[in-house]
Amino acid sequence: QKEVEQDPGPLSVPEGAIVSLNCTYSNSAFQYFMWYRQYSRKGPELLMYTYSSGNKEDGRFTAQVDKSSKYISLFIRDSQPSDSATYLCAMTRPGGYQKVTFGTGTKLQVIP
Amino acid sequence: DSGVTQTPKHLITATGQRVTLRCSPRSGDLSVYWYQQSLDQGLQFLIQYYNGEERAKGNILERFSAQQFPDLHSELNLSSLELGDSALYFCASSVGGGQVDTNTEAFFGQGTRLTVV
Numbered sequence: 001q002k003e004v005e006q007d008p009g010p011l012s013v014p015e016g017a018i019v020s021l022n023c024t025y026s027n028s029a030f031q032y033f034m035w036y037r038q039y040s041r042k043g044p045e046l047l048m049y050t051y052s053s054g055n056k057e058d059g060r061f062t063a064q065v066d067k068s069s070k071y072i073s074l075f076i077r078d079s080q081p082s083d084s085a086t087y088l089c090a091m092t093r094p095g096g097y098q099k100v101t102f103g104t105g106t107k108l109q110v111i112p
Numbered sequence: 113d114s115g116v117t118q119t120p121k122h123l124i125t126a127t128g129q130r131v132t133l134r135c136s137p138r139s140g141d142l143s144v145y146w147y148q149q150s151l152d153q154g155l156q157f158l159i160q161y162y163n164g165e166e167r168a169k170g171n172i173l174e175r176f177s178a179q180q181f182p183d184l185h186s187e188l189n190l191s192s193l194e195l196g197d198s199a200l201y202f203c204a205s206s207v208g209g210g211q212v213d214t215n216t217e218a219f220f221g222q223g224t225r226l227t228v229v
Contacts, residue, residue, distance in 0.1 A: 032212045043114060043202050043220030094213040097145055098168035104154035
């Protein structure tokens with residue numbers, strides 16, 4: 001079983017919809033949680049960073065961490081065609097990027 | 113544009129061959145990380161260099177090696193290539209050691225798509 005599980009999708013939604021992307025994990029030592037967005041033929045770019053449990057909001061994006069359930073989510077409100085990309089969750093114990101475990105990514109398509 | 117430059121963008125080579133992937137980090141970044149991305153495994157950390165020295169090693173095969181030069185660019189050498197080495201190879205860079213717990217972001221290049229035939 002992988003340490004981080006993420007539904008690969010693809011997920012297709014109409015423009016304006018609320019999107020929910022999720023990851024589950026098994027390592028209770030994870031404390032830092034990130035979401036990356038990866039456009040086709042591009043490298044991942046950091047979208048959201050959260051520490052421990054709770055919610056964090058940035059514009060149309062909300063990251064949610066539930067450590068008791070080992071479950072993290074990314075919500076996208078008023079989704080736009082420009083949000084079409086693959087979203088990777090990532091998480092780690094304290095330390096450097098060599099310790100980060102990435103999910104395999106969920107491909108999202110927002111249809112105009 | 114992340115500021116991290118990777119060349120070449122695409123590479124097609126035969127089994128048994130050797131290739132070199134190149135990465136130029138963002139100006140001022142001392143750490144370079146190499147990752148392999150495949151469809152079923154996701155992003156897998158290979159190796160990190162910090163200011164010219166190896167800092168951390170991940171799931172890097174013995175057939176693979178890397179180095180970071182005095183000008184801080186890095187090269188990933190892949191030898192005795194196998195079909196299973198076909199993947200996207202990403203380089204990332206960060207200021208200092210790139211501690212996630214201090215929210216020091218690592219910036220990724222556009223990747224090199226390696227196809228072994």
